[in-house]
Amino acid sequence: MTRAPRQLARTSLTVLATLWLGVLAVAVLAPGLLTGRDPLEQDLTASLQTATGEHLLGTDRLGRDLLSRLVHGTGTVLWGVAVAVVVAVVLGTVLGLIAGYFGGLLDAAVMRLSDLLFAVPGIILLLVVASTFPNDVTIAMTAFGVIMASGLIRVVRGATRSLRAEQFIAAAKVAGLSDAQILWRHALPRLLGLVIVQASLIAAVTVVTQAGLAFLGFGPPPPAPTWGGLMDEGRAVMAQSAWPLLPPGAAVALTVLAFLLIGDAVRDRTTGAWSTSKLARPNRRRSRIASGEADVSASPAVLKVRGLSAAIPDRVTFAPRTVVTDASFEIDPGEIVGLVGESGSGKTVTALSVLGLTPGGGTVTGGSCMFEGLDLVRATARQWRDVRGRGIGYVAQDSALSLDPSLRVGAQLAAAVRRHTGVNRRVARSRAAELLAAVELTDPAVARRYPHQLSGGMAQRAAIAYALAGSPRLLIADEPTTALDMTVQASILALLRRLSRDRSMAVLLVTHDLGVVAQLCDRVVVMYAGQVVERCTTDELFTGPRHPYSAALLAADPSRARFGQPLPVIAGTAPVPGAWPRGCRMADRCSLVTDQCRAAEVPLLEYAHGSVARCIRVAERQDAVPVS
Amino acid sequence: MTRLVLRRLAWSVPMLLVITLLSFVLVSLIPGDTARAILGPSAAPEQIDAVRAQLGLDQPLLQQYLSWLGRAIRGDLGSSLLTGVDVSQLVNARLAPTLSLITLATLSAGVIGVTLGVQSAVRGGRLGRLVDLASMSGLAVPGFALALLLVAVFAVRWPLFPATGYVDFASSPGQWLHALVLPVAAACPGAATAVAKQARDATLDVLDREFVRVMQANGVPRRTIIYRHVLRNAAGPVVSLLGVVSASLLGAAVLIENVFALPGLGSAAAVAASQHDLPVLQGAVVYFTLIVIVIGLLVDLVQAWLDPKVRLR
Numbered sequence: 050m051t052r053a054p055r056q057l058a059r060t061s062l063t064v065l066a067t068l069w070l071g072v073l074a075v076a077v078l079a080p081g082l083l084t085g086r087d088p089l090e091q092d093l094t095a096s097l098q099t100a101t102g103e104h105l106l107g108t109d110r111l112g113r114d115l116l117s118r119l120v121h122g123t124g125t126v127l128w129g130v131a132v133a134v135v136v137a138v139v140l141g142t143v144l145g146l147i148a149g150y151f152g153g154l155l156d157a158a159v160m161r162l163s164d165l166l167f168a169v170p171g172i173i174l175l176l177v178v179a180s181t182f183p184n185d186v187t188i189a190m191t192a193f194g195v196i197m198a199s200g201l202i203r204v205v206r207g208a209t210r211s212l213r214a215e216q217f218i219a220a221a222k223v224a225g226l227s228d229a230q231i232l233w234r235h236a237l238p239r240l241l242g243l244v245i246v247q248a249s250l251i252a253a254v255t256v257v258t259q260a261g262l263a264f265l266g267f268g269p270p271p272p273a274p275t276w277g278g279l280m281d282e283g284r285a286v287m288a289q290s291a292w293p294l295l296p297p298g299a300a301v302a303l304t305v306l307a308f309l310l311i312g313d314a315v316r317d318r319t320t321g322a323w324s325t326s327k328l329a330r331p332n333r334r335r336s337r338i339a340s341g342e343a344d345v346s347a348s349p350a351v352l353k354v355r356g357l358s359a360a361i362p363d364r365v366t367f368a369p370r371t372v373v374t375d376a377s378f379e380i381d382p383g384e385i386v387g388l389v390g391e392s393g394s395g396k397t398v399t400a401l402s403v404l405g406l407t408p409g410g411g412t413v414t415g416g417s418c419m420f421e422g423l424d425l426v427r428a429t430a431r432q433w434r435d436v437r438g439r440g441i442g443y444v445a446q447d448s449a450l451s452l453d454p455s456l457r458v459g460a461q462l463a464a465a466v467r468r469h470t471g472v473n474r475r476v477a478r479s480r481a482a483e484l485l486a487a488v489e490l491t492d493p494a495v496a497r498r499y500p501h502q503l504s505g506g507m508a509q510r511a512a513i514a515y516a517l518a519g520s521p522r523l524l525i526a527d528e529p530t531t532a533l534d535m536t537v538q539a540s541i542l543a544l545l546r547r548l549s550r551d552r553s554m555a556v557l558l559v560t561h562d563l564g565v566v567a568q569l570c571d572r573v574v575v576m577y578a579g580q581v582v583e584r585c586t587t588d589e590l591f592t593g594p595r596h597p598y599s600a601a602l603l604a605a606d607p608s609r610a611r612f613g614q615p616l617p618v619i620a621g622t623a624p625v626p627g628a629w630p631r632g633c634r635m636a637d638r639c640s641l642v643t644d645q646c647r648a649a650e651v652p653l654l655e656y657a658h659g660s661v662a663r664c665i666r667v668a669e670r671q672d673a674v675p676v677s
Numbered sequence: 678m679t680r681l682v683l684r685r686l687a688w689s690v691p692m693l694l695v696i697t698l699l700s701f702v703l704v705s706l707i708p709g710d711t712a713r714a715i716l717g718p719s720a721a722p723e724q725i726d727a728v729r730a731q732l733g734l735d736q737p738l739l740q741q742y743l744s745w746l747g748r749a750i751r752g753d754l755g756s757s758l759l760t761g762v763d764v765s766q767l768v769n770a771r772l773a774p775t776l777s778l779i780t781l782a783t784l785s786a787g788v789i790g791v792t793l794g795v796q797s798a799v800r801g802g803r804l805g806r807l808v809d810l811a812s813m814s815g816l817a818v819p820g821f822a823l824a825l826l827l828v829a830v831f832a833v834r835w836p837l838f839p840a841t842g843y844v845d846f847a848s849s850p851g852q853w854l855h856a857l858v859l860p861v862a863a864a865c866p867g868a869a870t871a872v873a874k875q876a877r878d879a880t881l882d883v884l885d886r887e888f889v890r891v892m893q894a895n896g897v898p899r900r901t902i903i904y905r906h907v908l909r910n911a912a913g914p915v916v917s918l919l920g921v922v923s924a925s926l927l928g929a930a931v932l933i934e935n936v937f938a939l940p941g942l943g944s945a946a947a948v949a950a951s952q953h954d955l956p957v958l959q960g961a962v963v964y965f966t967l968i969v970i971v972i973g974l975l976v977d978l979v980q981a982w983l984d985p986k987v988r989l990r
């Protein structure tokens with residue numbers, strides 16, 4: 050199913066739900082429009098009929114018209130819902146806002162209250178209330194609203210806390226707004242969607258609860274009709290006919306459904322929550338991807354990426370949007386190559402696409418990735434099994450989140466060793482210890498710890514050990530030091546350099562940090578707006594970058610292009626995917642721009658042996674020749 | 678961990694106090710007089726005064742509560758105003774059917790809900806949509822209405838199961854189960870669909886975490902990721918919800934026991950409420966609150982077992 054019909058089906062369901070609530074409103078305000086009969090008029094000759102022309106929904110034991118009884122019972126239901134929802138929403142929102150916004154003691158007090166309300170055995174307390182004030186819907190539903198406020202308090206408090214951390218609240222404070230004004234003008238509007246969603250849930254639960262109370266005989270006194278009471282009367286005659294149960298049952302179910310659907314629609318509107326499977330199955334069919342070009346050169350490269358393109362579905366429209374176009378580079382055995390660019394340049398997407406794990410539900414749309422003679426873009430699930438972990442290892446940016454938080458480090462490493470080598474548990478355990486030693490975690494206690502008990506640097510070492518478990522020939526490391534502080538960064542980089550040398554393991558290092566490049570990399574691939582714009586040795590990049598973007602990176606503040614510094618800021622912003630110009634994507638930020646730059650796509654031009662830049666002005670200065 | 682348990686236990690004391698006081702005060706607000714309710718409208722004023730004095734109803738409210746509390750702590754919950762039966766005995770006898778009902782319903786809701794929710798999360802697409810819809814309709818049909826429907830179909834139309842009644846587990850496990858099939862089937866769908874939705878959201882949430890990608894990239898098979906790692910990490914919120922669900926099943930039990938004439942706590946409370954039988958109602962409140970507290974404790978223990986961050990705190 051595509052999104053459009055789904056969306057439509059959803060919208061029409063919401064419309065139906067709204068219509069149903071409209072019908073209920075008519076039943077309360079103008080019951081005469083729906084039924085001309087008196088709900089109390091008995092006709093013993095027409096007892097227990099099913100639907101007839103006379104009685105559209107049949108009759109009960111006393112021959113009373115069920116439709117009419119249902120319609121005249123609606124008022125009680127809606128009144129009860131209104132009371133419970135208003136009480137719960139007012140109480141829940143106010144207390145939640147106060148707790149979340151002010152924090153401290155006030156927060157603690159409100160949360161205890163919420164705990165207490167939560168622990169109250171709701172229906173029992175309701176029974177107590179109902180028996181104290183018999184047949185009083187308003188009081189019973191007020192009590193129910195208080196009980197239901199507990200959940201809302203928590204939700205509103207949580208949202209308010211995260212709001213408070215945001216910039217604009219601080220700005221409003223600086224601007225001299227009082228707390229009450231901030232809450233009223235800034236916090237409340239943002240919470241509205243959330244509160245409506247909760248309110249619709251509470252409404253749904255109230256309908257059921259109220260029907261239940263009436264069913265038990267705690268509703269308005271007979272003979273006044275109520276939905277729950279109708280069900281109770283239906284039960285009494287169940288042995289003769291099950292029919293009288295159906296109309297009130299259906300009325301309750303439809304009303305609950307209507308409230309839930311409306312709540313769902315509001316939630317979708319406010320959060321855009323349409324989740325799809327995030328752990329996509331490997332593509333079993335051979336993909337219909339056009340190959341970039343035939344691979345004729347017999348270079349020794351361990352990884353050879355040719356014309357790789359990738360697309361990610363748009364968050365709103367779900368239409369695939371190209372985020373990487375025609376990326377080509379290669380890595381020799383034992384070599385460390387840096388993949389550099391600003392965030393959004395496509396560097397991470399490129400690296401993960403090599404592993405067949407294009408993020409955001411995206412896919413590779415063209416090109417090839419030759420890894421030891423196998424084109425990964427067309428690899429089958431079986432072939433991937435030999436590549437991931439055993440051929441290529443992967444280290445992620447946030448080391449604290451890289452391992453399963455619920456299992457001990459050593460156990461996870463041992464499981465990885467067993468998976469890749471098939472050794473028994475005992476051997477795997479000692480191999481795991483060796484791996485930890487290889488990443489300079491020699492304390493045997495580390496293996497017994499859980500990931501959250503490790504410091505950032507230790508966790509990153511453990512994550513590297515995890516990636517090494519299958520002795521890969523290529524390690525893809527995505528910003529492996531970004532989340533760490535400076536001294537730890539340096540030691541992790543030194544470790545990567547040593548591991549690469551000792552194991553003659555190639556490394557593809559994704560980074561936005563030129564300092565990391567300078568310290569670690571042999572060669573560099575610079576990406577900009579989804580394209581490779583320059584490919585050269587690290588020396589060439591730092592001594593004479595040819596692409597104006599690379600040059601700008603360095604020139605903007607050469608002294609800052611040191612270890613540990615983020616890329617210097619360049620005037621202007623990079624075009625986002627989908628808004629790429631036809632010609633050079635750098636044109637709007639380039640001081641050397643000419644009309645010709647904007648005319649047509651700019652190819653990569655070779656300016657030194659093996660070094661290329663995607664800039665037509667390179668040709669003016671050098672004898673550059675176009676390459677793929 | 679121990680601190681966690683102790684803290685929860687420490688909180689349960691004021692909780693019990695507040696809730697019992699609350700219901701005590703509420704019930705004492707009942708218009709009319711308990712003594713008159715017992716003796717009937719034609720009783721002489723002297724008789725009523727005598728009964729009031731006998732029941733301690735002539736004392737201030739707080740004193741009444743405190744003396745009730747003093748006796749309750751020693752395990753004496755008083756006796757029914759109407760039948761004179763000892764409340765602790767009555768309530769104890771009523772415990773088994775209710776606990777059977779909510780335990781079985783929670784277990785089956787857990788199994789069905791987790792299976793559906795996880796499948797829908799890892800497969801996505803149509804099944805996911807289906808779980809969404811099912812979870813709505815499951816919540817939409819009130820348990821007692823479903824109970825009535827089940828009785829109409831499986832007890833009246835085709836008498837496969839008993840329409841009413843309860844058999845002790847000790848006297849016959851088979852019949853015990855047989856008698857509980859319909860009540861559990863009535864209580865289950867709402868709970869199961871709530872669990873399914875939570876399981877689905879939690880699984881999707883974990884699938885989005887970095888370690889799943891790291892595992893995938895490092896060659897951990899899909900099945901292993903889902904069944905050994907994702908489920909374990911998604912279990913926390915699901916267990917919390919199971920706690921909420923079993924507590925809310927207590928509420929549903931009141932109605933479902935009523936439909937199936939199960940001699941449980943819920944139906945005892947409903948009857949006591951309609952007869953203004955304060956001691957019995959108060960006893961039921963105490964037991965219900967205790968059950969909710971125990972459920973909370975169980976949830977905490979399971980959470981701690983699942984999550985080292987909680988366990989090692």
Ligand code: SF4
Pocket residue numbers: 596597598633634635636637639640641642643646651663664665666667
């Ligand atoms: S092609 Fe033109 S606009 Fe693009 S980088 Fe080179 S000089 Fe600048």
